[in-house]
Amino acid sequence: MIEILSSTALATVQDAGRLGSLRFGVGTAGAMDQLALAVGNLLLGNPAGAAALEIPVYPFQVRFTEDCAFALTGADCQARLDQRALAPWWVHQARQGQVLTLDLPLAGSGSRAYLALAGGIDVPEVLASRSTQLRGGFGGLDGRSVRQGDVLRAVRPGGEPAVDFGVLPPAIALPLIRDGLPAVRVLPAAEYACFKEDSRAAFWAGAWKITAQSDRYGYRMQGTPLVPIEAMEIRSHGIVPGVIQVPSGGQPIVQMRDAQPSGGYPKFGTVIEADLWRLGQAAIGSRVRFVEVDYEAAVVALDEVQVWRDEVGRMIDLQRWALQRI
Template identity: 70%
Template sequence: MIEVLSSTALSTVQDLGRTGSLRWGVGTAGAMDPLALAAGNLLLGNDANAAAVEVPVFPFAVRFAEDCAFALTGADCAARLDDQSLLPWWAHQARAGQVLTLGPPQPAGTWRASRAYLCLAGGVDVPEVLGSRSTQLRGAFGGHDGRALRQGDLLRAAAPGTSTCPTGFGLVPPALALPLQVDGAAAMRVLPAAEYLSYQEASRAAFWDGEWKITPQSDRYGYRLAGETLTPIRSTEMRSHGIVPGVIQVPPGGQPIIQMRDAQPSGGYPKFGTVIEADLWRLGQAPIGSRVRFIETTWDDAVAALHELQGWLDEVRRLAGLHRWQRGRN
């Protein structure tokens, strides 16, 4: 069990998301960086979909009320367990009474992530709602009482105690293992969407050629971008239709909005493009105020990118299993 010591807002319990409920008007929720959450769980021998704590605002601190193995992934937050410095993307063992503190994210070369994930042995033990333990803030359900964590909250680990899984080892972060940048800016691959050709050719070119700033009006619901105005060939009125995380919509002002994990399941703005599923983790880690670039891609390349990502996770699973096997022999 851990006790939240910070009064910092917006930290939530998330797993890989709530699927199969869009037809009922229920969004997916889930980790903004699903790759970091899955990898942290695999380091601990958890199911990749086990719930963890997503931390987007720092500093953040918890006290371990009992012995528990844990893993830290996502942003490098100069973590400390009491007075001991901890490595990111690493599995650790805590003793009862120790305090884990996460500071502001540190850059790793030209990459700077914005969210950290605290995974616990067995996963964070909260009830499933509609097949997921993710917090749905808009509906106020799932996670820990359907809300962001507060000072004094207690979260139980499903498998506390001294870990039978090996700790003291970790991974090369995917930002280093699977880099993707354009002119030093984090980049995401995008598939043109249904209304893409409804925009002027100059606007389509500007979308690919320019940098886009993630504005302060961005959150888990959507990232609002600032850059070259996207101008349609003619004004279009549309009925609301289904949308999913990653869809890039363009409101009348011409500044795009990218739907994120807490997005509503329908909307009426034209769809300019869609960030491919394999790159949603990159977008989810892009800090507010940072600038990003977009790369036009094809369906086949998007599928290949997803296979590459799955291959990276399979290697994480293999290495974690190898460490467990070696520990068992010793």
């Protein structure tokens, strides 16, 4: 198990998300970077969607209160176990009493780190998920971010020592850059054609800043305002993570993992599922580009991500098998 040493962590327990409850008005929650979560779990032999700790604020420290295998994925935070440097996207072994420290992420490596423990983090399931839903105040650890002194249990601490291997991060294996900036692909949505042509062109051509008013609920973007052809009033309707809504000021909001399940702003586009992890790793204050795609391209992109994840899983299984036979 681990004890939280940081006093302002803002870290939360997240798994693959609370699926199937949108019709009841319950959002999905879950890891902002689903690939980092899945790979961290696969490195440990956990189910891909097991609960881990999502860490967005640094420095961050935990103490291992018993021996435990763990994996670090997501942002490269120059991690140290006591004073020993640790590789990112790698599986490691901690001994009782050792302290894990995560410092500021290296530039270009992302903004959120994931700490996965052997077997996953053991907190109660709520609506078939261990994810923290901050707005609703449930799931995870009492529905809140972790605090100094909190203790989180691993499902299977101790046991066999961790084998020493890791994988290439998806940002390197699956790069997507436009004009030197991270990019995400977007499908035009229902009200896209209701915006002026020059606004639509500017959306694709310009860089968009993720403002300080952004969080797990939504990323508020800053750039050339999106102007409708005429004023629109639409009824509230269902939305999901990735939907790009445009309030009256013209600055879009991208719904993220803690998004509410309904909203009434016009829908300009939707970040495709294959790229939600990219946006989830974009830091507050950074700039991103949006790339227009059609439905067929979105499906191909999702297939590419799945192929990469399957290959990673096979490679991990092969490495584990080979190392255990030495």
